[in-house]
Each structure stands twice: as structure tokens, then as C-alpha cells.
Amino acid sequence: MAGCGCSQGVRFDGVSRRYRQVLLAVIAINASMFLVEMTSGMMAQSMALKADALDFLGDSLTYALSLAVIGMSLRVRATAALVKGISLAIMAVVVLGASLWRVLVAAQPDEVVMSSIGLLAFVANVASVLLLLRYRDGDSNVRSVWLCSRNDAIGNLGVIGAGLLVGLTGTRWPDLAVAAILAGLFLTSAVGIIRQARTERREAATDARVADRRPVAAE
Template structure:
């Protein structure tokens, strides 16, 4: 009986160590891609790139919070997941403000910079999603981290489409259109994470 308990404790600790290792890798990737995307957004004048960079910053904070509550109670994880949902909602608000500013100050962004940054971002986010996919049906902490990573892949594809649109039409509206689509995605994701976290909080242990 004692050996079984010890074995179970070791298995849990090993699982938590794997989760922590994965989250630290994706945290480092998101910090790097945030800096890259923000630099490219400023250089190119792209709203969709700026949206992506804000998303990566929010995700980096999300992964940092996820690392902090590994091994914590269900309710503690739910509280952090609620905060993650609020971070996603904050990114949506920032994107909405950026879209409004670009509508008032229209310009044609540099599609080469958008495309290159989007390709790099998509490649790295694909790695993050691959690392997190085994945990997508785990506790609310890891499931919400996977949700953020999946959003990043969709975002990367969308920003690539923005670059193609700007190149084809030589106008800024495709970039704004993609930014608006990302805004909708952020709002839907925030709702899913907040709903799941609230349910987990109500049914979780103290």
C-alpha cells in the first residue's frame, strides 16, 4: 500500500515536472515572438501584426501564470484561468482600439515585413501547439494554455493572409480586415476560457 502511494506521488511529480518544462519552453518562445512581432508591426505599420504581438505578450503572461499554479488546487488553477480569460479580453480591447486608430489614420503597411514576421511566428507557434497538444484535455490550467496556443496558430495563418491581401490589392484594408477577424477570435476565446474557469472554480476544491 505504501509503495503504491509513493509510486502515485512520484508519477504526479513527474507529470508536473513535464508540464512545467513544456510551459517554460513555450513561455520563452512567446517572449521572443512578441519582441519580433512588435518590432515588425512598428516597422510595417500593420494592425494585424500588432494584434499578434499583443496576443503573444498575453500568452507569455498566461504561460507564466500556468507555471505558477502547477500542482495547486483545482480552485487555484481556476482563478488563474479566469485571469487568463481576462488577459485575452484585454488583448481584444487593445486590438479594437488599434483598429479604430488605423481607420482614422489609414496607410498601406509593408507586406514583406508582415509576411516574414507572420511566417516566423507561425512556425514557432506550431512548435508550441505540438508541445501542448498532449495536455489539451487535462486540467483547466493546461487546457487554457493549449487554447491560447491554438489561437496563436490561427492568428499566424490570418496574418499571412493579411500580407497576401496587402500585396494583391496594394491597400491597407486587408490588414484591418484580418485584425477585425482576430478581434472576434479573441472575444470568443475569452468567453470559452472564462466560462470553463468559472465552472471549474464553482466545483473545485479550496
């Protein structure tokens, strides 16, 4: 991959001091934004902000997992990515369920807080995307970090737009709609991560079988 010192056709596996530093910085950004958005979401009664806050929390935990398995075997890294994909799918279901609940029991969210915190989250995610840009074509463990950050930045634009629409329409529906869209975005990313991780696990299993069949060299 261009920019990471890898030979052409070889997926970057994260074994780089610079990448570890970038990942630590991205983890710190996401953990900080989880606290900011969850607090603001509760104050503003915004489901979209709470959904985005949960995404920041999930990213912090899964990025820490990505950091922990760097340098391990392809099977281990792919398994870690598989866990991340499944957790992202579970988060999508939780957000959808909470959004449906809010349809029945909901107050109109504070559009000013929604838009301002959404803008702050967008800046944080764009910073993460720019840090990770050169590593976007790595293995499933590395690529999952890039995909999550990229999708989060897109989702933040939705939160900002929902805040504006809540103010214009005087209803809670834009907030709930964006929360549902974010859930769909989580699910789409989860499917992509799981597919690549399963492919890499099969590759690792095939390589292991080939290695077992190789004759032992005579001493």
C-alpha cells in the first residue's frame, strides 16, 4: 500500500510505530467525544447524539482491540476484526430499538445542542480520518478502523442536519430518522468488515494446511 512501506499486493498489517501512534491518538479522540456526546445527548434528549456517542464508545474499544492484535497472526487479526464487525451489528440493533422506543415516548430534542455537538463530533472524526487516510487499504483489522472513522464523519453530517430540521419543523422525527440512518450505516460497515475478516480467516487456514503438508527438510 502506498505510503506505509508495503510492497505492492501485500496488505498492511499495522506493524508500524507510526501507525500505533496514530491509533492511540484516534482512540483518545473517540473516548473524549463519547463523554461529550453522551452528556450532551442526555441534556438535549437527542437520540441521534446518544447513538453517535455509543458509536464513539464502540470505536474506542474496537480500536484498542486493533492495537492489541497488531503483529499477531493473520488468523488472530481477522478474528479481532470479526469481533468488531459483530459488535457493530449489535450496536445497530440497539440503536434501532432505542429509536423505536423514542417514537412512543419522546420529547422534542434541543436542536441547538444537537447541531453544535454534531459539528464538534464531525471535526473530531475528520481529524481521525485524516490521520488514518494513508492506512485505508490494509488488512481487515486495519481497514475496519478506517471504515468506522470515515462512516462516523458522514454520520455526523446527518446529526447536524437533523438538528437544523428539528428546529425548522418543530418535531422529533428528523432526530429519530438520523438515528435510524446511523444504525443502517453501522450495519453496512459491520457486513463489510465481517466479510473481509471471514475471507482472511479462510486464507490463514489454507496457508496453515499448506505449511503442514510441506516436507520437513533433512538435517
